[in-house]
Amino acid sequence: MDTHRSSPKLMDRVRATMRVKRYSPRTEKTYCYWIRYFIRFNGVRHPAGMGGPEVRAFLEHLAVERQVAAATQNQALNALVFLYRHVLEQPLGDVGEFSRAKRPRQLPVVLSHEEVMRVLSHLSGPMHLMATLMYGSGLRLIETCRLRVRDIDFERQIVTVRAGKGDKDRTTLLPAISIPALRQSINVAKYQLDGRLQHGCVPVTLPHALDRKYPNAGVSLAWQWLFPASRPCFDDTGKVVLHHIHPTAVQRAVKHAMRAAGLSRPGSCHSLRHSFATQLLIQGTDIRTVQELLGHKSVETTQIYTHVLGKGFAGVRSPLG
Structure with a gap:
């Protein structure tokens, strides 16, 4: 029963x-x-x-x-x-026919470079840096929140996204304009880590039980969050840890900045990533390269940006002008 x-x-x-x-x-x-x-x-x-x-x-x-x-x-x-x-180890097999939810065809909200700059002008501190990376590196919101010190390579000017969508790693561009702010964030992370080591040694959250394999990883600079939460919390085991900033806090800040920038259409954090893709395509970047930078599984997902660009796609002009 x-x-x-x-x-x-x-x-x-x-x-x-x-x-x-x-x-x-x-x-x-x-x-x-x-x-x-x-x-x-x-x-x-x-x-x-x-x-x-x-x-x-x-x-x-x-x-x-x-x-x-x-x-x-x-x-x-x-x-x-x-x-x-x-x-349960009893595969469903063919479920059969059922009513499919309607899939409206919606093009993503894309901002011009000038509009993005207006939005960024209404942000400051970590929120400004996070929005800069979403636009300059094409990061998803959660990928930006999860960045650690070890993910930034200043020498090669790349950002490593670890366990992104589909649990896949990828590398993408590190915009030069963000380097001074990133260096400052790393200095802040080191300062905060030194303070925690002196007062209870609160570690950061680690992926996939890494803390058992490398007990000191949670208090090493390489594993510190670039954008930590304002205060520690309890993990699933009841241990006091420091997590990354919550995505909703970033969403609120960016939404407020977009309203303040007087945009003609509503946008979101994901609009910054969309704008990254369209700007690369306008510059003539190969769509396969854009696909890799965005971490799309299929190029068909990336191709939606060609519909957004219309006649401006990669500088192509109609034969009739």
């Missing part, structure tokens, strides 16, 4: 499996949400006693009743495929 007590044990297995496979904390949280939702939707039955028909009905519910976006429906499906394939 299925009971509420079966779910916590199952969720422990889900989390353990995701951590072994090195899924990001955000993906872990998202997948756990959809798995719990699926279980509740089916009257708290254990997923091992269900399969394709129940998953199909759940996805249908999300599209028809909840009217979620296509990406949200796909996210839920991915979570359930993971559950059945990797945790």
Whole structure:
């Protein structure tokens, strides 16, 4: 007989499996949400006693009743495929036909270089530097928040993005204009680390149980966050640690700067990354290179920027002028 007590044990297995496979904390949280939702939707039955028909009905519910976006429906499906394939070890196979959430074709909001400069003029300190890197390096917001001292290579002028989307590493451009501010951030990180070492030795959070393999990594300068949170917090084990700045704080600052800049259309942190891509294409950069710098899995994702640019794409002109 299925009971509420079966779910916590199952969720422990889900989390353990995701951590072994090195899924990001955000993906872990998202997948756990959809798995719990699926279980509740089916009257708290254990997923091992269900399969394709129940998953199909759940996805249908999300599209028809909840009217979620296509990406949200796909996210839920991915979570359930993971559950059945990797945790329960009983792959779903063909789920069958179900109503697909509508996928509206929306072009990304892209700013001109002048508009970006206006936005940056309304930011200061770490927020200015983070926005500069999102535009100058094409970083995602969460990738910017997660930057550590070791990720900056001044000599080669590159930024290393570790465990980006899809848990992949990549390198991208380090804009020269950001170098003085980055050096200052590293000096601040060293000063703050020295202070913590004198008062309780609070380490930074580390990926994938690295603190067990290298016990001193959390208090080494190389592993310090470039953009740390304002105060320590507790990790999952109850240990006091220092995490990176929360993305919502950066989102608020950038949104405020965009309003202050008087932009004609609303933008976000991701608009800075979009603008990085379009500026490179306008300069004539090969689309495959742009794809690599952005960390896109498929060039088709990068090609959306060609639609944004229209006749200005890489300087191409119509035969009729």
